[in-house]
Amino acid sequence: MLDKKVAMESIREKRAAFENACRDAGLRLTHQRLEIFTELAVVADHPTAETIYERIRKKIPTISLDTVYRTLATFARHGLINKVETVESQARFEVKIMRHHHLTCRKCNKITDFQWESLDDVSLPVEISRWGRVENKNVIVYGICSECMGDDI
Amino acid sequence: MLDKKVAMESIREKRAAFENACRDAGLRLTHQRLEIFTELAVVADHPTAETIYERIRKKIPTISLDTVYRTLATFARHGLINKVETVESQARFEVKIMRHHHLTCRKCNKITDFQWESLDDVSLPVEISRWGRVENKNVIVYGICSECMGDDI
DNA sequence: TTACTTGCAAAGCCTTTGCAGTAAA
DNA sequence: TTTACTGCAAAGGCTTTGCAAGTAA
Numbered sequence: 001m002l003d004k005k006v007a008m009e010s011i012r013e014k015r016a017a018f019e020n021a022c023r024d025a026g027l028r029l030t031h032q033r034l035e036i037f038t039e040l041a042v043v044a045d046h047p048t049a050e051t052i053y054e055r056i057r058k059k060i061p062t063i064s065l066d067t068v069y070r071t072l073a074t075f076a077r078h079g080l081i082n083k084v085e086t087v088e089s090q091a092r093f094e095v096k097i098m099r100h101h102h103l104t105c106r107k108c109n110k111i112t113d114f115q116w117e118s119l120d121d122v123s124l125p126v127e128i129s130r131w132g133r134v135e136n137k138n139v140i141v142y143g144i145c146s147e148c149m150g151d152d153i
Numbered sequence: 154m155l156d157k158k159v160a161m162e163s164i165r166e167k168r169a170a171f172e173n174a175c176r177d178a179g180l181r182l183t184h185q186r187l188e189i190f191t192e193l194a195v196v197a198d199h200p201t202a203e204t205i206y207e208r209i210r211k212k213i214p215t216i217s218l219d220t221v222y223r224t225l226a227t228f229a230r231h232g233l234i235n236k237v238e239t240v241e242s243q244a245r246f247e248v249k250i251m252r253h254h255h256l257t258c259r260k261c262n263k264i265t266d267f268q269w270e271s272l273d274d275v276s277l278p279v280e281i282s283r284w285g286r287v288e289n290k291n292v293i294v295y296g297i298c299s300e301c302m303g304d305d306i
Numbered sequence: 307t308t309a310c311t312t313g314c315a316a317a318g319c320c321t322t323t324g325c326a327g328t329a330a331a
Numbered sequence: 332t333t334t335a336c337t338g339c340a341a342a343g344g345c346t347t348t349g350c351a352a353g354t355a356a
Contacts, residue, residue, distance in 0.1 A: 027310090028310060048345095049346080064314070067311080067312055069346060071311095083240045087244070103285075103287075112284060114278060114280070116277065118278075119275060125267060125268065131298055132298035132299045135297070137293070138294075140290070141287055142287075142290070143288040146283070146284065148285070181331075181335055182331095185337075215338075219323085220337055222320090223337085226321090242346080243320065308355105308356090309355095309356090311352105311355085312353070316348085322343070323340100324341085328335105328337070
C-alpha cells in the first residue's frame, strides 16, 4: 500500500525529470517517447526493445519497432537510460537511477537490481591504478531466481 | 624474463588441459580448434570472433569465419571458454580460468582481467536470499585505461 | 510554419545453418 | 573406414537507416 504510493511518487518524479531532460536536450516530447520512458521507469525490469515494443503496442497500436530502437538509442545518447551488459544477443535497457548492481538469472535471463552500499568498504587492489582511471564499479551476481528454482525440483 | 617463462608454462598447461578436455568431450582435436584455443589462451585479451579470425588467418589462411564462430560456440558449450558480458553488439570471449573480474575501458572497449580476493570479505545484502540462489559474483570496473588517457590531454 | 519524429521498407551487421567435401580417429 | 569437422554460401536474427508523411513547438 505505502510501497505503491511511494512507487507512484517516484514514477511521477522520474517522468518530470524526463520532461525536463527532453527540454534540456532539445528533444520533442512525443507520445511514443513518453510511453517508452514510462514503460522503462514503471516496470523496472530490464526489457529488450522487442519486449518494450510488444507492451507499448497495447497503448499505441501503430508504433513501430524501429521507433522503439531509435528512441532507446536517443535516450541512451542523452544519458536518460542505460544499455545493460549481457551475454545475450538482444540488448536490454534500464532508466538511469541511483548506483546499483544486477542479479541475473541463468535460466530466464531476467535482471533484477539491488543496492550494495558496503561494497565501497573494500578497496580495489592497488595494481589497478596502473591500468588507468577507475570511474565506476558494478557487480553482476549470477544464480537462479526463486521463480526458476521450482522448475527443476 | 621470468614472467615470460611462467607464461609459457601456463600456456603449455592450458593446452594440455585443452587436449584432455577435447578427449573427454569427444571433440576431435583439429588444427583450427587448437589455434583458436591457443589464440585465446596466449593473448589473454578478450577478442571478438572477427579478431580471432583475422589473427588466425596468418597461420591458417584458409580458415573461415564460420568455423571460428562454430568453434567458439562448441568450446563455450563444453565449458572451455566463456562468452563475456558487454554492451557491444559483437560477442567477446575468454578461456575459463580462475575466478576473476573485468576492467573495461569506456574508450577502446578493451577488457582486462584482475583478481580481487578481498571481495569475499563483504557479504552480499541479506535481502538477496529472497531473490534466489546465488552462484557467482563478478565485478566490472569501468574507466579509462592508461593508453586511452593520453588521447584527450 | 519549420524542423524534428515517425512509420515503412530496405539494408546492414553479426551470427547461425545446410550441404558436400575433407580430415581425425 | 567411419563420423565429426570444415569451408562455402545462403539464411537468420537483431538493429540501423533513407525517405516521405506526420506532428510538436
